[in-house]
Amino acid sequence: MQTLSSPPAAAPEAAFDTKITRRRTRPVKVGDVTIGGSAPVVVQSMINEDTLDVEAAVAAIQRLHEQGCEIVRVTVPSMAHARALADIRTRLLQDYQPVPLVADVHHNGMKIALEVAKHVDKVRINPGLYVFEKPTSDRTEYTPEEFAKIGTKIRETLEPLVISLRDQGKAMRIGVNHGSLAERMLFTYGDTPEGMVESALEFIRICESLEFYNLVISLKASRVPVMLAAYRLMVHRMDELGMDYPLHLGVTEAGDGDYGRIKSTAGIATLLAAGIGDTIRVSLTEAPEKEIPVCYSILQALGLRKTMVEYVACPSCGRTLFNLEDVLHKVRSATSHLTGLDIAVMGCIVNGPGEMADADYGYVGKQAGAIALYRGREEIKRVPEAQGVEELINLIKADGRWVDP
Known part of the structure; x- marks a missing residue:
């Protein structure tokens, strides 16, 4: 019963x-x-x-x-x-x-x-x-x-x-x-x-x-x-x-x-x-x-202190359109001094925009050979993959959030 x-x-x-x-x-x-x-x-x-x-x-x-x-x-x-x-x-x-x-x-x-x-x-x-x-x-x-x-x-x-x-x-x-x-x-x-x-x-x-x-x-x-x-x-x-x-x-x-x-x-x-x-x-x-x-x-x-850049990065999979580990290293090397920012590096468009919704900036593999750069949830521009990190820096500078290392 x-x-x-x-x-x-x-x-x-x-x-x-x-x-x-x-x-x-x-x-x-x-x-x-x-x-x-x-x-x-x-x-x-x-x-x-x-x-x-x-x-x-x-x-x-x-x-x-x-x-x-x-x-x-x-x-x-x-x-x-x-x-x-x-x-x-x-x-x-x-x-x-x-x-x-x-x-x-x-x-x-x-x-x-x-x-x-x-x-x-x-x-x-x-x-x-x-x-x-x-x-x-x-x-x-x-x-x-x-x-x-x-x-x-x-x-x-x-x-x-x-x-x-x-x-x-x-x-x-x-x-x-x-x-x-x-x-x-x-x-x-x-x-x-x-x-x-x-x-x-x-x-x-x-x-x-x-x-x-x-x-x-x-x-x-x-x-x-x-x-x-x-x-x-x-x-x-x-x-x-x-x-x-x-x-x-x-x-x-x-x-x-x-x-x-x-x-x-x-x-x-x-x-x-x-x-x-x-x-x-x-x-x-x-x-x-x-x-x-x-x-x-x-x-x-735990969100108790903000002492470094917070990087959001996917673990990579078969959909990833670039060498995610290598790119994350390049992004980190260029931006790790920007304490307080949240930066996302995502391998593809499937989960990228959703998973990085809280990030200040996003670097997303959207199609082969091209990178989509985001400010928050908004896609700002697409650039050739070879220029991705440089253009991310330019975007941060344009927003007045860049400081020299």
């Missing part, structure tokens, strides 16, 4: 919105860059150079910044490294320009953090390592009293740093890593996203009790499903608690090459598409400068 069901309820209009609506977060200043609020998603990376080598560190920071990295992180494993940041900052001001700097502080890092807080704009701490407790092999549980005792020690150790950053108007990133959760969190919550979130919340509450709110939160993991679950749970818990801290997104230890890029994109873009995330870092086992184009490509693909 056939049963009838009620028609599905209409989906909310927002479900069909083609524009990503970002989660509302508080703005946090890092030097002259704002993370969160209404600011664009911020791109950052980290130098590989030893911070003690001031000249090499300054050069690396400058390279990254010139590539488009808006915040640069350095590691400070010792007091000497922390003091070197003073020289690095001075050299940047003298020889280049101010660059927002973040210092990474790890094992038992209170003294190092207090020193480096004088010289950088943000300090990143890892809750699992900031007060490092050596694991004991014979432990079977943490009693509530033991858990609370360590919590008290964490507060005592964190408080001077919080007060220093608060009074200087600087920021802190509470950066939880799945691979370095504190032992008591592992015993209490397991090796889970819940343990990551509770680790972050413990530090957030200490900061809030001291009236310090310039916080950025991250919950990174090397496995994408864990990373996604941790950030989603963090958002859920913050919503419950009335917190609005911006989130730093990343897949840690993503590797290199295509897979490292795909893995990072799978995690970062999934969350950004849901409106989650205010700053990103793509962590590749490659030169840090290679991370920046991936970040901007993710943001451009």
Whole structure:
């Protein structure tokens, strides 16, 4: 017997919105860059150079910044490294320009953090390592009293740093890593996203009790499903608690090459598409400068930032009337500096005008040996294929949208 069901309820209009609506977060200043609020998603990376080598560190920071990295992180494993940041900052001001700097502080890092807080704009701490407790092999549980005792020690150790950053108007990133959760969190919550979130919340509450709110939160993991679950749970818990801290997104230890890029994109873009995330870092086992184009490509693909020309190109097929790959390369070489434009290169007329409807300009193979040039949906002229790129440039110039490279 056939049963009838009620028609599905209409989906909310927002479900069909083609524009990503970002989660509302508080703005946090890092030097002259704002993370969160209404600011664009911020791109950052980290130098590989030893911070003690001031000249090499300054050069690396400058390279990254010139590539488009808006915040640069350095590691400070010792007091000497922390003091070197003073020289690095001075050299940047003298020889280049101010660059927002973040210092990474790890094992038992209170003294190092207090020193480096004088010289950088943000300090990143890892809750699992900031007060490092050596694991004991014979432990079977943490009693509530033991858990609370360590919590008290964490507060005592964190408080001077919080007060220093608060009074200087600087920021802190509470950066939880799945691979370095504190032992008591592992015993209490397991090796889970819940343990990551509770680790972050413990530090957030200490900061809030001291009236310090310039916080950025991250919950990174090397496995994408864990990373996604941790950030989603963090958002859920913050919503419950009335917190609005911006989130730093990343897949840690993503590797290199295509897979490292795909893995990072799978995690970062999934969350950004849901409106989650205010700053990103793509962590590749490659030169840090290679991370920046991936970040901007993710943001451009999602329509969150316009930092390059958007090229619309068909994959080519038997209908294609010219060497599409070669022509796309020529068009890109001639126009890639025209940031903000959308340019389509289509192999034939079958899908061309429809698929490139949102482009500013179109280059379409309409008949053998001839190219049709479009402005938006309107065909402007047909030209010999050999003159196609030159005439596209002339069309852009005629519209007053050309700038010299």
